[in-house]
Amino acid sequence: MSAKASPTAAVAPAERREQPVASTAIAHASMANAIRALAMDAVEQAKSGHPGMPMGMADVATVLFTRFLKFDPADPIWPDRDRFVLSAGHGSMLIYALLYLTGYEAMTIEQIKRFRQLDSITAGHPEFGHAPGIETTTGPLGQGLANAVGMAIAERHLAAEFGDGIVNHRTYVIASDGDLMEGISQEAIALAGHLKLNKLIVLFDDNGISIDGAIALADSVDQVKRFEAAGWNASRIDGHDPAAINAALEKALTSNRPVLIACKTKIGFGAPTKQGSEKSHGSPLGAEEIAGARKALGWSAAPFEVPADILKAWRAAGTHAKDALTDWNKRINELDRSKRAEFDRRIKGDLPKQALAGAIRALKEKLAAQPKEIATRNASELALETLVPVLPEMIGGSADLTGSNNTRIKNQKAISAADFSGSFIHYGVREHGMAAVMNGMALHGGIIPYSGTFLVFSDYCRPAIRLAALMEKRVIHVMTHDSIGLGEDGPTHQPVEHLAALRAIPNLLVFRPCDAVETAECWQLALETKNRPSMLALTRQTVPQFRNRFDADNICAQGAYEIAGPDGRAEVSIFATGSEVAVAVAGARLLAERGIAARVVSVPCFELFLGQKEDYRRAIIGDARVKIGVEAAVRQGWDAIIGSDGLFVGMTSFGASAPYKELYKKFAITAEAVAHAALTKLGKM
Numbered sequence: 001m002s003a004k005a006s007p008t009a010a011v012a013p014a015e016r017r018e019q020p021v022a023s024t025a026i027a028h029a030s031m032a033n034a035i036r037a038l039a040m041d042a043v044e045q046a047k048s049g050h051p052g053m054p055m056g057m058a059d060v061a062t063v064l065f066t067r068f069l070k071f072d073p074a075d076p077i078w079p080d081r082d083r084f085v086l087s088a089g090h091g092s093m094l095i096y097a098l099l100y101l102t103g104y105e106a107m108t109i110e111q112i113k114r115f116r117q118l119d120s121i122t123a124g125h126p127e128f129g130h131a132p133g134i135e136t137t138t139g140p141l142g143q144g145l146a147n148a149v150g151m152a153i154a155e156r157h158l159a160a161e162f163g164d165g166i167v168n169h170r171t172y173v174i175a176s177d178g179d180l181m182e183g184i185s186q187e188a189i190a191l192a193g194h195l196k197l198n199k200l201i202v203l204f205d206d207n208g209i210s211i212d213g214a215i216a217l218a219d220s221v222d223q224v225k226r227f228e229a230a231g232w233n234a235s236r237i238d239g240h241d242p243a244a245i246n247a248a249l250e251k252a253l254t255s256n257r258p259v260l261i262a263c264k265t266k267i268g269f270g271a272p273t274k275q276g277s278e279k280s281h282g283s284p285l286g287a288e289e290i291a292g293a294r295k296a297l298g299w300s301a302a303p304f305e306v307p308a309d310i311l312k313a314w315r316a317a318g319t320h321a322k323d324a325l326t327d328w329n330k331r332i333n334e335l336d337r338s339k340r341a342e343f344d345r346r347i348k349g350d351l352p353k354q355a356l357a358g359a360i361r362a363l364k365e366k367l368a369a370q371p372k373e374i375a376t377r378n379a380s381e382l383a384l385e386t387l388v389p390v391l392p393e394m395i396g397g398s399a400d401l402t403g404s405n406n407t408r409i410k411n412q413k414a415i416s417a418a419d420f421s422g423s424f425i426h427y428g429v430r431e432h433g434m435a436a437v438m439n440g441m442a443l444h445g446g447i448i449p450y451s452g453t454f455l456v457f458s459d460y461c462r463p464a465i466r467l468a469a470l471m472e473k474r475v476i477h478v479m480t481h482d483s484i485g486l487g488e489d490g491p492t493h494q495p496v497e498h499l500a501a502l503r504a505i506p507n508l509l510v511f512r513p514c515d516a517v518e519t520a521e522c523w524q525l526a527l528e529t530k531n532r533p534s535m536l537a538l539t540r541q542t543v544p545q546f547r548n549r550f551d552a553d554n555i556c557a558q559g560a561y562e563i564a565g566p567d568g569r570a571e572v573s574i575f576a577t578g579s580e581v582a583v584a585v586a587g588a589r590l591l592a593e594r595g596i597a598a599r600v601v602s603v604p605c606f607e608l609f610l611g612q613k614e615d616y617r618r619a620i621i622g623d624a625r626v627k628i629g630v631e632a633a634v635r636q637g638w639d640a641i642i643g644s645d646g647l648f649v650g651m652t653s654f655g656a657s658a659p660y661k662e663l664y665k666k667f668a669i670t671a672e673a674v675a676h677a678a679l680t681k682l683g684k685m
């Protein structure tokens with residue numbers, strides 16, 4: 001197959017249809033077989049991995065990558081490239097083979113040979129950041145599909161601002177039965193259908209097999225009907241017929257809705273005894289089976305060898321979008337200078353530093369002049385009112401709790417199918433989908449997503465938050481109603497273990513600001529931390545403002561600091577977060593009445609505090625005889641600050657349904673309880 005015979009990936013649909021429908025069947029088969037052989041060989045060498053899916057989807061992937069996908073291995077982060085998401089991440093050898101074959105420099109044959117080995121870029125499941133060309137980390141089924149919805153939203157939003165000449169690409173997904181069985185897929189496809197994301201194309205590996213055996217063991221959903229019901233165009237094709245794959249993709253290019261193409265395939269295609277069986281899903285095929293597959297496929301090359309003519313054809317496929325890239329570069333160079341600078345800034349993820357600093361400073365000055373006794377969720381809204389206008393990359397949202405989360409500021413336009421220029425998303429009651437869609441927007445680039453839901457429902461978002469942390473992406477979650485302080489909704493809605501559970505996620509910043517000033521500072525920190533997701537845990541109930549003096553510095557950046565203290569030495573140190581800083585301050589006052597000097601340390605962010613230099617940590621923890629932690633949540637994690645012999649005033653059970661002030665009394669999270677604990681320890685009770 002010559003490079004010329006392959007239609008360019010970047011041409012417009014009408015032009016593309018002029019191109020030959022397919023290269024010769026033999027050439028296609030040889031190219032697809034190169035993927036199959038590499039997958040078999042790499043899994044065999046690693047003695048672990050999943051050969052079945054790459055072998056089954058090799059035909060689909062070959063048509064997609066040689067004829068449709070707009071990408072340039074020499075410029076893997078070209079902003080207007082099509083995004084390709086391998087949602088079925090266990091089939092990682094499919095993407096590694098494609099990256100090698102199409103000519104991504106980093107993906108050498110040595111890397112393929114070192115599949116799943118320490119320090120290789122070919123990890124068990126594709127990991128964002130390990131190799132150029134991997135758009136997201138996949139493996140937990142369903143996540144990639146939902147990420148793709150976020151990428152497709154990001155594309156439409158940026159196109160609405162910068163124009164189709166600058167932003168005009170598609171998002172392609174390969175998804176498996178497992179992806180579609182996961183609940184998150186329903187949230188994602190429903191949102192995609194609702195928003196009519198017509199440049200999102202999902203290729204479903206409809207092989208009827210999962211780990212336990214036939215899908216029929218556990219599922220009888222008609223996926224085509226399901227997607228149609230969600231507002232997609234959906235069809236079924238033979239996933240081993242290149243002409244049918246080509247035709248379906250051609251049709252998809254003109255769709256006015258997102259597109260599902262259910263590709264009937266045979267898992268482990270070519271394996272003589274394991275094809276079509278779960279036996280090819282997740283273990284090496286074995287030498288004998290591989291020999292049989294080579295014979296059946298007519299592949300005589302040695303392991304890890306791709307015949308020169310086939311490799312050449314693949315490398316040519318990797319150059320298809322060169323003209324499109326040249327044209328795009330021309331267009332972007334013709335952009336108005338300030339628009340160009342803005343586009344570059346957004347894509348790089350750089351902040352408008354001065355504007356951001358100015359907005360936070362103005363807010364803090366205002367709060368110093370006129371202190372506000374408000375809930376921290378309202379303080380967050382105040383912060384957003386100053387931030388959203390100066391940070392157009394912020395796209396907010398809520399999972400149907402907009403009025404409770406205070407994440408939508410006045411006049412903030414919502415994104416809709418008819419108009420993507422807004423900066424707020426009504427995610428519907430879809431927390432998991434929301435968190436994964438946000439990851440997709442952050443991965444796409446040009447956007448800083450922030451969300452809204454109740455902290456207790458962070459459990460519903462957790463798998464996606466974990467991946468944002470793993471991928472080092474700036475995704476900001478606003479989670480309100482952060483304790484028993486929410487009151488009457490009761491224990492179903494009162495987070496108790498959630499702060500501890502979230503603090504357990506590596507690389508996630510969990511902020512729990514105590515007042516309006518800390519809330520502004522925590523927002524600033526979340527925005528300025530490019531490589532970590534953040535969680536802002538905010539109150540429903542009103543809290544006093546403690547920081548009444550204007551500080552130009554961001555004091556919360558240290559994670560913990562003394563917010564109130566005696567002039568001299570303290571006998572008691574009280575550490576608290578969020579709404580319980582008020583309890584701690586009142587407790588210190590009671591102790592003062594008894595002649596005992598106590599200091600209060602506000603701990604808006606454990607992670608930032610524990611990351612400080614030892615001197616600072618020591619100084620803040622101090623050497624008072626009594627250390628007390630106060631947080632309306634479980635103790636887990638607090639020993640790092642108060643020590644295992646520290647006292648803790650918090651929750652040891654689920655909450656209850658009642659007005660919140662009564663709950664604080666019932667669960668003994670009060671100034672009296674703090675003072676009592678200290679006095680007992682000091683032997684003064």
Ligand SMILES: Cc1ncc(C[n+]2csc(CCOP(=O)(O)OP(=O)(O)O)c2C)c(N)n1
Nearest residue numbers: 053090139140141176177178209210211281
């Ligand atoms: C959330 C999640 N649960 C479980 C798994 C483990 N797992 C990996 S693949 C798979 C199912 C395989 O079936 P399918 O998705 O149809 O892939 P195929 O067998 O076609 O390769 C499972 C359960 C996972 N990766 N993610």
